[in-house]
Amino acid sequence: MDSYILILICIVGLCMGSFFNVVILRSLSGESIVFPASKCPKCGHKLYPWHNIPVLSYIFLRGKCHFCKEKISIQYPIVELLTMILFAAAYLKFGISIETIFAIILLSGLIIMTGTDIKEKLVDCNIAIALAVLGVIFSYLRVESITDSLLGIAAGALIIEITARLGYLFTPKVRIMGEADTYVAGALGAFFGLKGICIVLVYSVIASMILALPIYLYNRFKNNDKVTCILFILFVLSVLVFKTAFQNWYTVSAVGIIGILLSISVLKNIKNEGDRTYLPFVPALAAGTIYFMFF
Numbered sequence: 001m002d003s004y005i006l007i008l009i010c011i012v013g014l015c016m017g018s019f020f021n022v023v024i025l026r027s028l029s030g031e032s033i034v035f036p037a038s039k040c041p042k043c044g045h046k047l048y049p050w051h052n053i054p055v056l057s058y059i060f061l062r063g064k065c066h067f068c069k070e071k072i073s074i075q076y077p078i079v080e081l082l083t084m085i086l087f088a089a090a091y092l093k094f095g096i097s098i099e100t101i102f103a104i105i106l107l108s109g110l111i112i113m114t115g116t117d118i119k120e121k122l123v124d125c126n127i128a129i130a131l132a133v134l135g136v137i138f139s140y141l142r143v144e145s146i147t148d149s150l151l152g153i154a155a156g157a158l159i160i161e162i163t164a165r166l167g168y169l170f171t172p173k174v175r176i177m178g179e180a181d182t183y184v185a186g187a188l189g190a191f192f193g194l195k196g197i198c199i200v201l202v203y204s205v206i207a208s209m210i211l212a213l214p215i216y217l218y219n220r221f222k223n224n225d226k227v228t229c230i231l232f233i234l235f236v237l238s239v240l241v242f243k244t245a246f247q248n249w250y251t252v253s254a255v256g257i258i259g260i261l262l263s264i265s266v267l268k269n270i271k272n273e274g275d276r277t278y279l280p281f282v283p284a285l286a287a288g289t290i291y292f293m294f295f
Helices: 002-029 057-058 075-094 099-118 127-140 144-171 179-222 226-242 249-273 282-294
Strands: none
Touching: 002 075, 002 099, 002 249, 057 075, 075 099, 075 179, 099 127, 099 179, 099 282, 127 179, 144 179, 144 249, 179 226, 179 249, 179 282, 226 249
């Protein structure tokens, strides 16, 4: 029976991933996610039902539109497969339970917001607000402290908002994070509570560094910026100590203090050299959440 349920969840995940692609694209264009029917984004031709089979249609069509022969974005099969994997992982982790239902809802919201943030650096804050409400409900249904959930919302939102506004000290009228990041962090705090959101944010910063900082640090090294490079090395070491040896408030404080110093160094470089490169943080929040949930 478990195998049949898992197969069903995988099928549902593929279908929902196909739907998430529609939501991602149409939320950016302002179109309804219901009407009109699916169409090629290049030529606008209405697609046939067999063009909409998750993953398989992409393979059968060889990654090209059946009508105009323009390339189909690799985003479609990636989102479909990712959704299937995450839905299946939620079931394998939590089984038949309320945790699985809410985990799937949370992951669904993160997939959509990550997709729009990567494509256009835009996030629908209404999704984050809805997730925050569901997070509080989740805490209530699990007979856990709603107060902790509310504190998680406050902590997640405040930490990101304060960090974002630090940018004003170095780059007037320029935030170092998008406003939507605050909403998303607050929503995650609703699900994970005060302690959980702090850990998720640490993992998210690590994910962001893994994704973006190597390129940035290479440029800093070429410019002979030793301070930033040393702070980055110290930050990595402090995180490793926290993760592998001592998990207490001392190591968490070390990670936080060094992370702040590193952020200040980065912001100074932005101010002095005019580097305004924007790196989406919602994907990092999603990566931190997935790691926290499953590992």
